[in-house]
Amino acid sequence: MSAGFNVAIVGATGAVGAELLQLLEQREFPLRGLKLLASPKSVGKVLKFKGEEIPVETISSEVFRGVDIALFSAGAATSREFAQSAVNSGAIVIDNSSAFRMEPGVPLVVPEINPRDIQTHKGIVANPNCTTIISLMALYPLHRAFRVRRVIAASYQAVSGAGAKAIQELSDQTKSFFSGELAAPVVFPQTIAFNVLPQVDVFLENGYTKEEIKFANESRKIMHHPTLRASITCVRVPVFRAHSIAIHAEFEQPVSVKQARDVLAKFQGLELVDDPGSRVYPTPVQVAGKNNCQVGRIRVDLALDNGLAFWVCGDQILKGAALNALQIAEVLKK
Amino acid sequence: MSAGFNVAIVGATGAVGAELLQLLEQREFPLRGLKLLASPKSVGKVLKFKGEEIPVETISSEVFRGVDIALFSAGAATSREFAQSAVNSGAIVIDNSSAFRMEPGVPLVVPEINPRDIQTHKGIVANPNCTTIISLMALYPLHRAFRVRRVIAASYQAVSGAGAKAIQELSDQTKSFFSGELAAPVVFPQTIAFNVLPQVDVFLENGYTKEEIKFANESRKIMHHPTLRASITCVRVPVFRAHSIAIHAEFEQPVSVKQARDVLAKFQGLELVDDPGSRVYPTPVQVAGKNNCQVGRIRVDLALDNGLAFWVCGDQILKGAALNALQIAEVLKK
Numbered sequence: 001m002s003a004g005f006n007v008a009i010v011g012a013t014g015a016v017g018a019e020l021l022q023l024l025e026q027r028e029f030p031l032r033g034l035k036l037l038a039s040p041k042s043v044g045k046v047l048k049f050k051g052e053e054i055p056v057e058t059i060s061s062e063v064f065r066g067v068d069i070a071l072f073s074a075g076a077a078t079s080r081e082f083a084q085s086a087v088n089s090g091a092i093v094i095d096n097s098s099a100f101r102m103e104p105g106v107p108l109v110v111p112e113i114n115p116r117d118i119q120t121h122k123g124i125v126a127n128p129n130c131t132t133i134i135s136l137m138a139l140y141p142l143h144r145a146f147r148v149r150r151v152i153a154a155s156y157q158a159v160s161g162a163g164a165k166a167i168q169e170l171s172d173q174t175k176s177f178f179s180g181e182l183a184a185p186v187v188f189p190q191t192i193a194f195n196v197l198p199q200v201d202v203f204l205e206n207g208y209t210k211e212e213i214k215f216a217n218e219s220r221k222i223m224h225h226p227t228l229r230a231s232i233t234c235v236r237v238p239v240f241r242a243h244s245i246a247i248h249a250e251f252e253q254p255v256s257v258k259q260a261r262d263v264l265a266k267f268q269g270l271e272l273v274d275d276p277g278s279r280v281y282p283t284p285v286q287v288a289g290k291n292n293c294q295v296g297r298i299r300v301d302l303a304l305d306n307g308l309a310f311w312v313c314g315d316q317i318l319k320g321a322a323l324n325a326l327q328i329a330e331v332l333k334k
Numbered sequence: 335m336s337a338g339f340n341v342a343i344v345g346a347t348g349a350v351g352a353e354l355l356q357l358l359e360q361r362e363f364p365l366r367g368l369k370l371l372a373s374p375k376s377v378g379k380v381l382k383f384k385g386e387e388i389p390v391e392t393i394s395s396e397v398f399r400g401v402d403i404a405l406f407s408a409g410a411a412t413s414r415e416f417a418q419s420a421v422n423s424g425a426i427v428i429d430n431s432s433a434f435r436m437e438p439g440v441p442l443v444v445p446e447i448n449p450r451d452i453q454t455h456k457g458i459v460a461n462p463n464c465t466t467i468i469s470l471m472a473l474y475p476l477h478r479a480f481r482v483r484r485v486i487a488a489s490y491q492a493v494s495g496a497g498a499k500a501i502q503e504l505s506d507q508t509k510s511f512f513s514g515e516l517a518a519p520v521v522f523p524q525t526i527a528f529n530v531l532p533q534v535d536v537f538l539e540n541g542y543t544k545e546e547i548k549f550a551n552e553s554r555k556i557m558h559h560p561t562l563r564a565s566i567t568c569v570r571v572p573v574f575r576a577h578s579i580a581i582h583a584e585f586e587q588p589v590s591v592k593q594a595r596d597v598l599a600k601f602q603g604l605e606l607v608d609d610p611g612s613r614v615y616p617t618p619v620q621v622a623g624k625n626n627c628q629v630g631r632i633r634v635d636l637a638l639d640n641g642l643a644f645w646v647c648g649d650q651i652l653k654g655a656a657l658n659a660l661q662i663a664e665v666l667k668k
Contacts, residue, residue, distance in 0.1 A: 150637040154488030154580040156530045156569065170528075171512075178509060194504075194573055195619040196490045198580070198631050198645045203610040207591065207633030216636060229637040233580035233645060235490065238572050239528050246488040246532070246567035257541065276537040285529040297532050299541030302550060303484040303563040311532045311567060 004030035005333060008067045008091070010082065011074030012036035012056055013045055015164040016096060019322035020071055021049055027326065030333065037063060038074070061085035069329050072096055073321065087123035092332060094125050094325045098210070101126040101218060108221050111327040112269045113140045118331050125328050130320030131155050131200075131211065131234060132218040135245045137293040137319065138312040141267040142260060143223055146251035146306070150229035153215070153247045157200055157234060158284060160241040160316045162187055170238055192238055200234040209234055242284035243320060244313045250304040260298050260308055269319070274298050282313035293319055338364035339667060342401045342425070344416065345408030346370035346390055347379055349498040350430060353656035354405055355383055361660065364667065371397060372408070395419035403663050406430055407655065421457030426666060428459050428659045432544070435460040435552060442555050445661040446603045447474045452665050459662050464654030465489050465534075465545065465568060466552040469579045471627040471653065472646040475601040476594060477557055480585035480640070484563035487549070487581045491534055491568060492618060494575040494650045496521055504572055526572055534568040543568055576618035577654060578647045580631075584638040594632050594642055603653070608632050616647035627653055 007024070011017045017038075024031065036047055037059040045056040057063060059078065064070060064086040072079045072086075072095045079099040086093050100106040107117035108126045110133050118125055128136075135155075139148060159166040166187040173193040176183035185191055189199055201210035216230040232245075265272040273282045274296035282294035293314035301307025314320055341358070345351045351372075358365065370381055371393040379390040391397060393412070398404060398420040406413045406420075406429045413433040420427050434440040441451035442460045444467050452459055462470075469489075473482060493500040500521040507527040510517040519525055523533055535544035550564040566579075599606040607616045608630035616628035627648035635641025648654055 152486045152582045152635075152637050154567070156490070156571070174508060175512060178505075189613045190617055191619055195617055196571055196573060196578055197617060198578070198615050199610075199613065203613075207610055207631065208636075209610075231582055231635050231637040231641070231643055233488070233582075233631065233643060235578075235580065237490070237530055239530060244530055244532070244569075246569065248486045248565060248567075276533075276541060276543075279523045279533065279537075281532050283524055283529055283531060285525055297541065297567065301486075301565050302542075303486050303565040307565070309565055309567060 004032040005068040006033040006066050007031055008035040008037055008064060008070040010037045010059055010070060010072040010078065012047060013038045013042045014073060015160055015167065015317055016073040016321045019317045020073065020326065021047060023322055023326050025050055029326065029329065035063065035067060064089035064091050067091040069094065069332065071325050071329065083124055092121065092123060092125065094127060094328050096127040096321055096325055098129065098214060100124050101128065102221065108218060109328055110136055110222055110324060111331055112137065112267065114222055114224070115331050118328060127321065127325045127328065128218045128222060129211065129214040130161055130316045131157060131243055131245060132215050133320055133324055134243050134293055134312055134314035135215065135247060136219060136222060137270050137314060138264060138295040138310060139247060139249060140223055141263050142249065142251070142255070142308065143225065145263045146253045146255040148228060149250045149252055151247060151249045153232040153245050155232060155234045156237045156239065156244040156284070158239040158241050158243055158316050159192060159236065161200070161243070167240060170240065188236065192236060194238060197236040198233060200236050239284045240288065241316055242288045242313055243316045244284050244311065246311055248301050248304060248307065248309045251306040251308070254306050255308055257298050257300060264295050269293060270295055272296070282311060284313050287313040288315055290315055291318055291323055338366040339402040340367040340400050341365055342369040342371055342398060342404040344371045344393055344404060344406040344412065346381060347372045347376045348407060349494055349501065349651055350407040350655045353651045354407065354660065355381060357656055357660050359384055363660065363663065369397065369401060398423035398425050401425040403428065403666065405659050405663065417458055426455065426457060426459065428461060428662050430461040430655055430659050432463065432548060434458050435462065436555065442552060443662055444470055444556055444658060445665055446471065446601065448556055448558070449665050452662060461655065461659045461662065462552045462556060463545065463548040464495055464650045465491060465577055465579060466549050467654055467658055468577050468627055468646055468648035469549065469581060470553060470556060471604050471648060472598060472629040472644060473581060473583060474557055475597050475604070476583065476585070476589070476642065477559065479597045480587045480589040482562060483584045483586055485581060485583045487566040487579050489566060489568045490571045490573065490578040490618070492573040492575050492577055492650050493526060493570065495534070495577070501574060504574065522570065526570060528572060531570040532567060534570050573618045574622065575649060575651055576622045576647055577650045578618050578645065580645055582635050582638060582641065582643045585640040585642070588640050589642055591632050591634060598629050603627060604629055606630070616645060618647050621647040622649055624649055625652055625657055
């Protein structure tokens with residue numbers, strides 16, 4: 001038996017699961033075994049990994065015996081039902097859902113930002129929300145240098161965040177638009193083709209969506225900054241797989257555009273793409289399929305003191321989900 | 335000769351020109367004559383108005399003799415070249431371009447907000463930028479009641495703002511995406527199909543686009559509020575003809591969601607569409623073709639003192655351009 005880890009992917013047939021498989025292969029994660037798990041309706045499916053065909057197994061409490069690392073990407077309900085069984089079987093769970101993110105004792109980690117938090121785990125490490133990860137990849141290095149006081153943001157979120165069926169819905173509905181009979185929405189609350197929807201996830205009593213509140217709460221936890229004031233409007237846009245966020249932030253210390261660029265250019269996992277005179281700035285199409293996030297449109301904010309405005313894009317399935325989860329696993333394996 | 339006005343439309347063959355023709359018909363603007371003007375390349379075209387066919391004439395300095403009201407919608411260069419000739423011929427110019435908006439002595443008007451400014455004109459009345467008009471339709475009534483101190487916004491702008499060719503580009507490029515050979519961008523700086531572009535208009539030295547600076551400057555002028563602090567990120571999205579803006583605003587006076595709703599519900603030209611529990615909020619598809627703007631997603635802003643966050647949508651060609659211009663003409667005719 002070769003050295004390495006027994007890894008299970010829960011939600012192997014989904015958009016994030018597919019990307020995890022590719023990343024495990026590309027990044028040569030040391031594997032001893034690989035279990036692909038999904039709900040009973042995926043049983044019978046076979047997925048390819050390094051040329052081998054691996055059958056998809058049904059998830060159950062018993063299936064985690066011998067697993068070292070379980071990567072959960074099948075939604076909060078599945079995580080709530082099975083993560084503890086995996087932990088009880090001796091696995092460390094890296095959970096991509098919102099189920100445990102805000103629980104005390106569960107580290108919530110972006111490896112470029114708070115890798116040390118991983119060591120405090122009690123069996124579960126949570127992967128943050130995609131919009132939060134991508135936003136913080138640009139906000140955190142600025143926070144570390146200039147201390148952020150408040151942040152006001154608006155997102156432009158790709159359909160991939162709602163899963164493989166959502167990607168199909170954008171494609172099919174757009175085609176149907178041209179055939180003259182617009183397909184009805186199924187995954188999204190309203191038409192997504194040639195539209196934007198100011199709703200991602202469900203609404204809370206206070207008028208915010210869960211997605212918007214996640215951004216505020218998770219940002220505070222990841223950056224260890226409990227007094228951060230944060231508000232965001234989260235919007236779904238007809239883009240396939242990369243998120244963009246317009247961020248306006250106020251800092252405790254004065255900050256110039258040059259200083260900000262210097263700090264951002266040095267941050268691992270982030271690329272500075274900022275030459276507006278030559279029409280150079282990040283876009284979701286350009287960042288799709290890339291591991292790094294991109295930041296640009298950096299300018300002095302005209303409404304905030306010590307303020308900066310900037311624009312960050314990142315692949316939602318990669319850094320927003322699968323890549324970040326695997327990076328956590330890579331820290332764990334050390 | 336019947337009572338009414340001699341009206342000229344400059345840019346009659348464009349997206350806004352077409353809408354102006356329809357609105358003149360629908361709103362029964364009292365016409366004595368109608369001149370359709372465009373650049374030499376449109377000569378020979380014939381447009382329909384009330385069942386009659388009207389030939390398009392080439393614009394020139396001499397063509398405005400006898401015209402009472404000239405509606406300019408052919409870009410800033412055309413306005414700079416010909417607006418003064420129209421005024422010299424005795425016409426009042428309602429200019430939809432950015433050419434004269436910030437000139438002292440030129441009123442910049444949203445009729446629901448500052449109709450009295452029209453009376454101060456010296457021959458030219460300017461129609462504001464579309465994103466500014468639609469944003470202020472929701473921000474101004476709140477400002478009047480609670481006095482806005484600063485505003486931070488992000489826009490989701492339809493392609494119609496870049497004209498009829500831009501609408502065609504989104505359509506053609508999207509179709510080409512499915513045929514496997516993506517059409518190259520011509521009107522837009524980069525691909526607009528399934529993408530978002532953080533660039534509307536050209537960049538200035540300070541890193542903002544002209545569109546973004548227009549929002550700040552024009553908002554101050556229209557609301558007579560020279561100390562307003564405003565910053566916005568303007569983004570083009572693959573939507574055909576209505577703009578959306580996520581607005582986060584800080585007020586001098588405390589304001590509750592209920593108070594805000596009461597004020598917004600009463601403002602002429604604005605509809606309150608705000609029942610998140612039932613997934614009711616404005617979207618650009620839903621507001622397209624409507625005269626009224628729509629506001630929703632009203633909630634307490636979590637990052638600003640006395641803050642509110644909200645979401646406003648409006649038809650870019652109607653209230654963002656043609657309708658607002660015609661409303662100015664309707665005030666003038668009184």
